[in-house]
Amino acid sequence: MKAIVVIFSFAAVFCLLEVATSIRCYECNSYYQQDCSDHFDNQTINMVDCSAKIANASRCRKQIQEMWIEDHWDIRYIRQCASIGDIGDYEGRQCKERAGTYKVKVRYCHCDNQDGCNTASALSSLLGFSLPIAVFFLLKLLR
Template identity: 35%
Template sequence: MNSLKSQVFILIVLSIFGSAFGIKCWACRSDSDPKCGDPFDNSTLAIADCAQVGELPHLPGVKATMCRKIRQKVNGEWRYFRSCAYMGEPGIGKDERFCLMRTGTYNIFMEYCTCNSKDGCNSAGLVRVNALTVAITTMILVFMTRVFQ
């Protein structure tokens, strides 16, 4: 029983610290991978750890701390870009439900969304399971198994 408690404790600690080091974001472009568009299909994509993404040459010392999704229409063609973000503010007024929108001449439209509420938040509605939720669910199941034996 002590070994089981130790394993559950380690799982909880790892899930808490694992999420504290940085955000993970989807990184893709719909012009090279159609699954990157909307609806988003991450079945063949790996999620990028933004803490591991290098600095940009034009932003020395700035680290990626958010995710972003860019949706743009150029001459009638939609393109989607998902990546780690270095600058900006999540959503508008910190409300991630809202994105910045810009229009231009020659039928150009751009929507720029940033978020940092959870890993993979630039997936456009994909519900992801938090590691802490998995740990708590595991604890409950272990407890229930022990009680009803």
């Protein structure tokens, strides 16, 4: 009986580890989806599992494109998974600005530790707290 409890306990811990290392991001484009623009409504767009879309996905990207089209600035927001990109200051809230071609401005924001950027932030703290307690109880069961 104790062996079964130990096996299930370790299986549960490994499931938590897998969830904690998986990154999930929002993926949308305001050109096609109006609710993708700022002020972003995360209730209407679901997060996607980035590991199934991009190899080595480790962060989320928000790209803001400003283009001068027909006498006005058109702003588009693109949210996606990413495997590269510098995490901005203040946990990714500060974006990097790039000058594009004539009348195009682009800002890139990368984050890997906020809700909607990486669900591991909440789980890793839970795991760091609960793992030693689980090991303690497993050792007690084995005695």
